[in-house]
Amino acid sequence: MALGPTWTNRSRTRGLVLDAIRAARTIxxxxxxxATGLAxxxxxxxxxxxxxxxxxxxxxxxxxxxxxPRTLMRLDPRARYSVGVLMERNACVIVIVDLAGRPVARTSFHGVASMPPDQALPVIASQVDALLATAAVDRERVLGVGLVSYGPQDRRAGVLLSPQPSEQWLEYPVAERLGQALGLSVLLDNDAAAAAxxxxxxxxxxxxxxxxCIYMASGIGGGVVxxxxxxxxxxxxxxxxGHMSIDVDGDQCPCGNVGCLENYAGPSALVRQAAATPGLAERLAPDPDTADFLTEFARIAAAADAGDPDASRLIERSARYLGAAAVTMTILFDVDAIILAGPSFAMAGPAxxxxxxxxxxxxxxxWRTHPVRVMPSVNGPDAAAIGAAALVLQSELTHGRAQAKDRRDERASRHASSGGRWRSLQCPNG
Structure with a gap:
């Protein structure tokens, strides 16, 4: 069983102090x-x-x-660890981070998207076990695992509410089954929220x-903190x-909306556009039917970076669409900054x-009352996986933990009330 702090009825106050120490590094x-307003x-x-x-x-x-002289405090980075797992359409990324949120080990692999969940999750569990062993991390110091993927999902029940990559994944208890395989608690969340x-x-x-945060991998997602x-x-x-409508007369999206941003500006859209662009199609020979959009998108981004005018126009048009999304985010949430995260931005971020x-x-x-800065993620292409591990640290250390029975009762109630409403939503997001 993973080691955790001794929780008291003032765990939120304790978490406030711990978070202030984390943010200050030394204090x-x-x-x-x-900083906390406490006595x-x-x-x-x-x-x-x-x-x-x-x-x-x-x-x-x-x-x-x-x-x-005042004595300073800091976190002991080696006191606790957490694991972050990104389950993308084409790849899986696993990271281990210490208490300060710094990655100490990483691995990635392909293939799980083509497997049913009862085969894929044991593969992920074995990879987590191997990475913990390689990094010589004491499992008793591991607080848990953050598992992040595209949505929609019921994070309380620990299930995906999308039949992607196959129908078998719909409402499959991914968090519970992965937790059973690892002997660790598993927290399910959205990849874009984790990156944020x-x-x-x-x-x-x-x-x-x-x-x-605008998160772009195979698709497009967003998060606000x-x-x-x-x-x-x-x-x-x-x-x-990714499912914000930017064209009321646009094509129908499987999610039920029309003119979704992802279908104009996402990596899969650019691959289709490149295949339909004379000259560029001959130079790059992109495959619009591929399941590996990231590899094809990387070739377009590299061509744009090398000065190919057609590839550059596609990237710029995609960026303008995403600019519209950033403006909408700014208007709705009055943000101070917008962070660009995910592997696609790691390939073509400056543009x-x-x-x-x-x-x-x-x-x-x-109308703006303050500047809004657009900046790249400090966590690069692994932003979602690192964020997944950070969500575990935040949940376990700064928020405290609910009693297990309360969590089970709430999860069962939430899942029962939401399952029918979400079942018809068929489209994944970034």
Missing amino acids: SRVELAS GATVSELVRELIDDGLVVEAGPGAPTGGK IGEYWMGAVDRRSTYG VAGEVYRGSSSNSVEL YQTVIQEEVDRRTAN
């Missing part, structure tokens, strides 16, 4: 009281508790302030800020940018960043 008790005595008691649990260590004296919170855990954004919390919506299937920033600046100039 004194006096600074902690100021000094409360901070000192909680810090002692965190030190006793091995999560926090003293880091020596701080800079002189004219009086007695990973930026917060890595300290790339101000802990009080509101920011958006408000003061360190992912905006969820009523069923935790929010900010589905996208420039155009999306231009669109945001141009189209929000008349």
Whole structure:
């Protein structure tokens, strides 16, 4: 059984202190009281508790302030670990991160998308076991596993609500079965939401800020974080940018909407557009029927980077569509920043960043009360996998844990009430 902190009825307050230490890297008790708004005595008691649990260590004296030097605290990165698993359409990425959110081991492989879940999940479990062994990580220090994928999904029940990549995955208990195979708790979440919170855990954004994330892998997804919390919506299937309609007269999408952004600006759309572009089609010979859109998209991005005018036009048009999505995110959520995350942005990020920033600046100039910065993810192509592991750290360390029975009862109730409503939604997102 994985080792966890000793939880008390004030675990949220304890989590607040732990999160402030994480965000500051090193911090004194006096600074902690100021950052959290807690009384000094409360901070000192909680810090002692965190030190006793091995999560926090003293880091020596701080800079002189004219009086007695203040002792600084920091997280002990090796005190706990978590695992992040990204289950994409074409690939699976697994990372192990330490308590500070820093990756310590990584692996990736193909093939699970073509398997039914009762075959794919044991493969993933064996890969997690092998990576933990290779990294020499004590399983007793592993808090759990974050499993992230495209949506929609019922994260409380731990099931996918999409028949992708095959009908067998629809409502299959992926979190429960993977947890059984590993002997670890498994948290299911959306890949874009995970990528978004990973930026917060890595300290790339101000802990009080509101920011958006556009995630592009095989498809397009989105996430919004408000003061360190992912905006969820009523069923935790929010900010589905890939299925935002950008053409009311557009083609029908399998999700039920028309003119969805993903069908104009996503990697699969660009592969189809490249195959229909004279000259470029001959030069690149893209396969519009491939299941591996990322490989084909990478070739288009490389051609654009090398100066191919046709490939550059496709990338720029895709970026303008995504700029419209970024503007919508800015208007709806009043964000401070928009982060571009995922493997597709890792391939062609600079071109996208420039155009999306231009669109945001141009189209929000008349009403904007503050600048909105468009920037790349600090976690690169593994943003969702690293974010998945960060979600476990956040859930286990800064939020506290509900009683197991309460979680089971709530999960069963939520799944029973939502299963019929979601069953007809057939389209995956990014």
